[in-house]
Amino acid sequence: MSRNKNVFEKKKILIVDDSEINRALLSDMLSNEYEIIEAENGLEASAILHEQEQEISLMLLDIMMPVMDGFETLEVMNKNDWIKDIPVIMISAETVPAYIDRAYELGVQDYINRPFDEQTVRRRVVNTILLFSKQKELTHMVTNQIMEKENDNKLMIEILSNIVEFRNGESGLHVLHIRTLTEFFLKWLIEQGEYGLSQEDIYLICNASALHDIGKISIPTEVLNKPGRFTDEEYEIMKGHALEGARLLQDIPLRENEPLIQMGYQICRWHHERYDGRGYPDRLKGDEIPIAAQVVALADVYDALTSKRVYKAAYSHEKAVEMILNGECGVFNPVLMNCLRETSADLKEELARSEGQNFQEEALDAVEQMIESGEVEVSDRTFKLLEHERVKYKFFAELSQEIQFEYTVTPEMLILSEWGAKYLNMPETFLNPKTEAFATSVFAEGDFLHLLEKLENSTPDDPVIEEKYLLNINGHERWSKVIARSMWSSWEPPEFSGAIGKIVDIHDELEKMNHLQVMAAHDSLTGLLNHKTAKTQIEAILSRDTEKKYVLIVFDLDHFKQANDTYGHLFGDEVLKYVADIMKRNTRSFDIICRMGGDEFLLFMPYKDEMEPLVKRIFHLLCSQYKEFPISVSMGVADAKECGGDYDALFHMADKALYKVKRGGRNNYCFYKNELTGGDVQ
Amino acid sequence: MTVKECYEAIGADYDDVMGRLRKDERVQKFVLKLLDDKSYELLENSVASKDMSEAFRAAHTLKGVCQNLSLTPLFQSASELAERLRNAQDYSEDMEPLLEQVKKDYTHMIDCIRQLA
Numbered sequence: 001m002s003r004n005k006n007v008f009e010k011k012k013i014l015i016v017d018d019s020e021i022n023r024a025l026l027s028d029m030l031s032n033e034y035e036i037i038e039a040e041n042g043l044e045a046s047a048i049l050h051e052q053e054q055e056i057s058l059m060l061l062d063i064m065m066p067v068m069d070g071f072e073t074l075e076v077m078n079k080n081d082w083i084k085d086i087p088v089i090m091i092s093a094e095t096v097p098a099y100i101d102r103a104y105e106l107g108v109q110d111y112i113n114r115p116f117d118e119q120t121v122r123r124r125v126v127n128t129i130l131l132f133s134k135q136k137e138l139t140h141m142v143t144n145q146i147m148e149k150e151n152d153n154k155l156m157i158e159i160l161s162n163i164v165e166f167r168n169g170e171s172g173l174h175v176l177h178i179r180t181l182t183e184f185f186l187k188w189l190i191e192q193g194e195y196g197l198s199q200e201d202i203y204l205i206c207n208a209s210a211l212h213d214i215g216k217i218s219i220p221t222e223v224l225n226k227p228g229r230f231t232d233e234e235y236e237i238m239k240g241h242a243l244e245g246a247r248l249l250q251d252i253p254l255r256e257n258e259p260l261i262q263m264g265y266q267i268c269r270w271h272h273e274r275y276d277g278r279g280y281p282d283r284l285k286g287d288e289i290p291i292a293a294q295v296v297a298l299a300d301v302y303d304a305l306t307s308k309r310v311y312k313a314a315y316s317h318e319k320a321v322e323m324i325l326n327g328e329c330g331v332f333n334p335v336l337m338n339c340l341r342e343t344s345a346d347l348k349e350e351l352a353r354s355e356g357q358n359f360q361e362e363a364l365d366a367v368e369q370m371i372e373s374g375e376v377e378v379s380d381r382t383f384k385l386l387e388h389e390r391v392k393y394k395f396f397a398e399l400s401q402e403i404q405f406e407y408t409v410t411p412e413m414l415i416l417s418e419w420g421a422k423y424l425n426m427p428e429t430f431l432n433p434k435t436e437a438f439a440t441s442v443f444a445e446g447d448f449l450h451l452l453e454k455l456e457n458s459t460p461d462d463p464v465i466e467e468k469y470l471l472n473i474n475g476h477e478r479w480s481k482v483i484a485r486s487m488w489s490s491w492e493p494p495e496f497s498g499a500i501g502k503i504v505d506i507h508d509e510l511e512k513m514n515h516l517q518v519m520a521a522h523d524s525l526t527g528l529l530n531h532k533t534a535k536t537q538i539e540a541i542l543s544r545d546t547e548k549k550y551v552l553i554v555f556d557l558d559h560f561k562q563a564n565d566t567y568g569h570l571f572g573d574e575v576l577k578y579v580a581d582i583m584k585r586n587t588r589s590f591d592i593i594c595r596m597g598g599d600e601f602l603l604f605m606p607y608k609d610e611m612e613p614l615v616k617r618i619f620h621l622l623c624s625q626y627k628e629f630p631i632s633v634s635m636g637v638a639d640a641k642e643c644g645g646d647y648d649a650l651f652h653m654a655d656k657a658l659y660k661v662k663r664g665g666r667n668n669y670c671f672y673k674n675e676l677t678g679g680d681v682q
Numbered sequence: 683m684t685v686k687e688c689y690e691a692i693g694a695d696y697d698d699v700m701g702r703l704r705k706d707e708r709v710q711k712f713v714l715k716l717l718d719d720k721s722y723e724l725l726e727n728s729v730a731s732k733d734m735s736e737a738f739r740a741a742h743t744l745k746g747v748c749q750n751l752s753l754t755p756l757f758q759s760a761s762e763l764a765e766r767l768r769n770a771q772d773y774s775e776d777m778e779p780l781l782e783q784v785k786k787d788y789t790h791m792i793d794c795i796r797q798l799a
Contacts, residue, residue, distance in 0.1 A: 019743045021715050025750055028708060064742045093746050115749040117702030 010035040011057035011129060016045040016073065017091070018065040026060055026091075029118045030125060034058075042068030046076050046411040047429045049086070056086055057129050061108070063092040063099065068411070074106035076411055083107040087132040089124060091116065157210045174303060175210045177351070181299035182209045184350050188339045195291045205292045208263035212271045212296050215245025242272050243281050266290045271297045276331040287333075298336050301329050317348045400502075407433065407452070408498035414438060420503075425474065442471050451482060455499045460488040471503070478507040523595040525573060526580035531602065534594035535647055538604050542645045550640035551611045553603040553618065554654045558632045558666045560599040567629065578626045586621055611639060611671070619669050634661040635669035642672075683797050685710045691794040692753060699752035712751055713795055721747065722788050729773065729781060738767035741784070756787040 013030055016039045017023045027036045037056070039045040042065060049056065063070035070090065077083040083106070090103045093114040100111055109128050112120060186202045189195055216224060219241055223234050230238060245268030249261050270284060270293035277285030289297075305320035315323070321344050323329055325337060340347075403420035407413070414433035421428040430436040439448035447469045454465045463486040471480045484501025488494035521533040529537070542548065557563075557579065564572040576599060583593045583603065591605040607614050615637050622633045636658025643650035653672040661670045685706055689696035699709050721744045728737035741764040748757035763780040770777075 018739075019719075019721065019747055021712060021719055021747050022743075022750060024715065025703075025712055028711075062746075064739055064746075066736070066739060093742075093749055114746050115698075115702060115752065118704050 012037055012052070012055050013125065014039060014045060014048060014056050014059045014086075016040075016042065016059065016065070016070075017062040019062075022062070022091075026116075026121065029121050033122075034125075040067075041065045042070065042073030042076065043411055043431045045073055047413055047415075047431060049077070049080075049082050050408065050413060050415065051429070053082055053085060058125060058132075059086050059088045060125075061088050061090050063090065063094055063103075071102060071106065074103070074108065078107060079410060087128045089128055157207060174307065177303045177307075178209050178212065178296065178299045179206050180351060181302060181347075182206050182295050184343070184347055185295045185298060185336065185339055188343055189291070189295075189335070192335075192339075194335055197291070201292075204259055204263050205267075205295070208260055208267050208292070209296045209299070211245065211249070211264040212267045212300065213241060213245065214248055215241035215243065215268055217248075218244045239272070239280050242269055245269070263292060267293050267296050269293070271300060273297070274331045275333050278331070294333050294336060297330075298324070298332055298340070305329065317344075317351075321347075403503040404501070405438075405503070406498065406500050407455075409496060423474075442473065444470060444472070447471075451484070455484060455486040456496050458486045460486075460494045463488070468506070473505070478505050479510045480504060481506045526577055526595050528580050528583075528601075529592065529594040531594055531596040534592050534602060534604070535651075537592055538650075539647045541604075542640060542643075542647060542650075548640040548643075548645070549608070550604060550606050551614060552638045552640060552650050552654045553605075553615060553635055553669075554596070554651070554658050555601055555603075555622070555633045555635040555669075556658070557599040558634055563629045571627075571629075575626050575629055575631070579622065579631065582621055582624070583618075586618070611637065615669055615671075623667070632667040634658060634666045636661060636672065637669055638672045685713065685798065688713070688794050688798045689752075691797075692791050693755045694791075695752040695754050702750075702752070709751070710798070713753075714799055716747070716751075716795055717792065717799065719747065722784075725784070729777075732773050734767060734770045734772065738764060738770065741767055744784075744788075753791060756784065756791050759783040759787045 011034050013034045014037045015023050015026050017026070018040055023038045027038065030036060034057075037048060037052075039048055044067075045059070045061075046068070049059075061070050061073060068076075070092070074083065074088065077086070077088070087109040088107065089110045089112055090100075090108045091112045091114065092099070094100075095113060103111060109132065110124050112124060183202060183206045186197060186205060190197050190199075190202070219237060223230070223237050226234065246265050249265045249268060252261060267290075270282065270289050273279035273282065273284045273289045273293065275286060275289070275294070277283050279289075301324060302320055305315045305323060306317060308314040321340060324332070325341060401419060401423075402417075403423060404417035405420065406415045408415075412432055412434075414430040414436070416424065416426065416428050416430075416438070418428065424438070424442065426437055430438055433439050434448065434452075443451070451467060451469075454467060458465055465482075465484055465486070467482050469480055469482060471478055473480070481504045482501055483504065484499045486496060487498045487500065489497050521529060523530050538552075541550065557575070560572065560575070563575050576595070579601065580593075580595065583601070587593055587603070587605065591603065594602040594604075596602050603618065605614065615635070619633065619635055622631065624631050636654045636656065638650050638653035638657060640650055643653065657670040657672040661668045664670075683691075686696045689699070696709075700706070703709050703712075721740050725737055725740035725744065728734070728740055741760050745757060745760040745764050748754075748760060759780070763777070763784050766777055766780055
C-alpha cells in the first residue's frame, strides 16, 4: 500500500480489455514480474483507479470496448489527473493514424499493435515504467530544489534588510510592511489592467522591495540615527542611500542579469523620485520612473507615516491616507492616488490581517503557484501526505462503525467504506449507482435521487446537508440520518463533482424521542393529556376554526378528599382512573380530555346546535358510584364563541362558572354566559 | 493431435504464433480458451437483433483474438466483416456473404480445436 516501494513487492499493472482471452494472454506474459489487475471496460477500470490510483504502475488499454471505450477512459483519466501518475500503453489492432494520434494526444505513453509478441510487450512495459518513475523522481527533485532555493532567497533578503533596519533603529517590521503594501497596490494595478503586470511580476517586485533601503548600510550611524532635523549637508549624505543601494546590487559579481538584482536596482535607485520630477537622485518624471519604484515609494511613505519614529509619533491609517492624498508627502502617480483612495478601507484590513503571517507560508504559496501553472508537478512528499491521510481516514472509518460513502459524478460511481460494505453485505464499488442495490434496496424509491438532488443544489460555500430517511438495512426498516458534503471542482464556475457522507442510524434515538414526547404530553396515572398539551391543542383549534362551536368544561370531583382520607390514596387513584375511563369511553377521538391535576379535569368538544344536551349527558354519565364512593361533580362550562379565540380567557370563564357551582353547593353544572346561569340537577 | 497439427488443419500460421508467444503450452492453453469465448455467439445474436454497433464490436474482438493467436483464416474473414460493419447503421444484404465466411471459418476452426482438447 505504501508508496515506499518494497523491492520484493511486485508492481501492479492494470489490464483493460473486453476480451477475456486477450487479458489472459497479456497477464500470462507479465504475471511473473508483475501483479495483474484486470478490468473488462473503461468504467470498471475507472473504479479501480479511483481506489488504487497510487498503487498502479502501468495500464494496458484496449480501444474498442463496450460501456466505456479506451478513448473515453483516457478522457476520464485526464479529467481526474490520473494520466499524470499512471503511464498508459494502448493495445489495439487499429492502425488508422487518426486513432494513434488521438491516443497520444490524450496522453498515452506508448502504442502496441496487435498481434503483439511476448518480447515487445515485456520490453515496452519495463521501459515505460522505468521512464515514468525516472520522470517522477526528477520532478520531485526539481520541486524540492525550487522550494529550497525560494526559502534561501527569502531568508537572505530578510537577513540583509534586518541588518539595515537594525542599524537604522527600526523595528524590522518595516520591510514586512513594505512587502504587504507593495503587493496590495500591485494587485490592484493588475485588477485595473494597468501597466501590464503579471502575478510573477508581483512576486519579483515584492521580493525586491525588501532591498529598497540597503544603501543605508553605507550611511554613517551618527547621520542615520540623528534624532533632530538634518542639516543640508547631512540631508545630502542621507539622499546618497538610493544610488548607493543601486551600486551595491550592480556590483554583485556575475549576477547583474538576475531578475531580482535588476528589479532591486530599479527600486533602490528610484524609490525617492517624485512624479513631478522633483525627487532624487535622477529627477525622473512621470512614468520615466519604473512602476515598481513608484509603488515601493508610496508604500515607503505610508509606512513611515503610520510608524513611530524617533522624531514623530505614528499617524493613524486615515490620517496618513489623507496626508498623502493632499499632497503633503510628495507627488505621486494619479493612478496610485486613485488606488489609495479606492482601497483605503481594504488596505487597513489587509495590514491587520498580514501581521503575524510568516515567510515560510509565502514560500509555500509560491511553490503552490508554480505547481498550479504546471511548472512543476506534485512532489512525492505530497503523495506521502495523501497516503497518510488515506490510512488515517480508513482507520477512523473502521473505528466509527458507520456506513460511509463517496459518490463521484464522472465516472458515475459510489464507493462504500470497507466497514459499510461488509455491514450491508454489498460490494464496495457501484458503477451507475442510481440503478444499483445501494440506491434501490437500501433507499426507498426516489430517496436516493432526492439525496443527490439535495447535494447538487447545495453550494461550495454551504456544502453540508442532513436528511432523514427510512432505510432498509439488511431487511430492517431503520430511521437513518444521512450527513453528506458535496464536492466541487476547483475551476470557475465550480462544478458539482460528487459527495462524501455517512449514514447514521437514529432509529432507537427517534423511537425514544417519540416515546418521551408521548410521555411528556400525557398524565401518567390516567393516560389523559396533561394541561399544557391540551392547551396547545385547543389553541391550535381556536386559531384555525373561525366558527368556534366548541364547549370547554372544567370539573372536579365533589368531596374527593374524603375518598382519599377514608379509603386511602390508592383508592383515590382508582376513582380518578374510573372517571377518566368514563370520559374515554364516551367521547370521540377529536374531543380533548385532560387531567389538569388532582381531581380536576377538562373537556373540550365541538357541539352542533345546543351546548346543554351535551353537557347534561356528560354530567349524568359522571354522576355514578365507584365501589363505596358515590361520585358527583361540579362543572363549569364556557362557550368558545365568547372567548375571542383566547384560550386563557375561555378557561377563565369556565373556571368562574365552576366556582359559582361550588359556592352553590356543588353537584351541578353552570354555564358562563355574561352572567352565570345554572343547570337543573336531577 | 499436436498444436502444430491443429494449426495446420485450421490453415493457421503456427510458426508465427510461436515466434510471438514462445511456448507451445501457452499457445495450446489460449487456443483451448477459444472454446469458451463468447465473441462469436455475441456476433450472431447482435446480427439477429440488428444491433450493428454491438456486432461490429464482437467482430472486432474476434479479429483481435485471432490475430494474437495467428488464426489466419478467421482473422481475415473477421477483419473484412469488421470493416464492413464499422459505422454501419442497419443490416444489409451484402453483409451476408461476409457473415457466411466467418461462420464457415469459425466452425471449421472450432472443430479442429475440439480435436486438440
